[in-house]
Amino acid sequence: MKNEIQLSLFAFDISTGLLCREEPASNGFRMLCYQCPFSEKRKRGLFCSKYRIMIRARSKYGLPQWKKTRQAILDRDHRSCHICRSGDFLSVHHVDCDPTNDVPENLVTLCERCHALVHTTAIDPGSLRSHR
Ligand SMILES: [Zn+2]
Numbered sequence: 001m002k003n004e005i006q007l008s009l010f011a012f013d014i015s016t017g018l019l020c021r022e023e024p025a026s027n028g029f030r031m032l033c034y035q036c037p038f039s040e041k042r043k044r045g046l047f048c049s050k051y052r053i054m055i056r057a058r059s060k061y062g063l064p065q066w067k068k069t070r071q072a073i074l075d076r077d078h079r080s081c082h083i084c085r086s087g088d089f090l091s092v093h094h095v096d097c098d099p100t101n102d103v104p105e106n107l108v109t110l111c112e113r114c115h116a117l118v119h120t121t122a123i124d125p126g127s128l129r130s131h132r
């Protein structure tokens with residue numbers, strides 16, 4: 001279930017060679033890189049032996065697939081914060097704080113303020129999930 005979105009990515013086809021299609025900017029999609037013949041597991045994380053860089057999960061937020069997912073979640077949540085209903089400065093938060101788990105049930109729209117609260121205080125992520 002966790003791999004649903006990753007598996008639907010065009011670049012997953014291993015016959016294309018480098019799974020980032022030789023665009024290191026999109027190379028950071030960690031679940032993608034795990035499947036790539038050029039990635040090496042290191043102590044500090046995953047390393048790309050082709051571009052000699054550490055692979056960071058955050059880079060995936062620049063990928064078209066994520067932008068599509070993000071829009072879908074914003075639409076689903078009527079473009080308002082799940083906690084305070086504000087419509088300003090919205091972001092999409094991973095309820096279980098696993099940035100690779102992009103199933104819709106794990107994603108929720110939050111405003112900047114509530115998002116910061118969720119990450120810095122002990123708001124139970126489970127309560128977000130069951131709220132809908
Ligand atoms: Zn809010």
Ligand SMILES: [Zn+2]
Nearest residue numbers: 092093094115
């Ligand atoms: Zn978050």
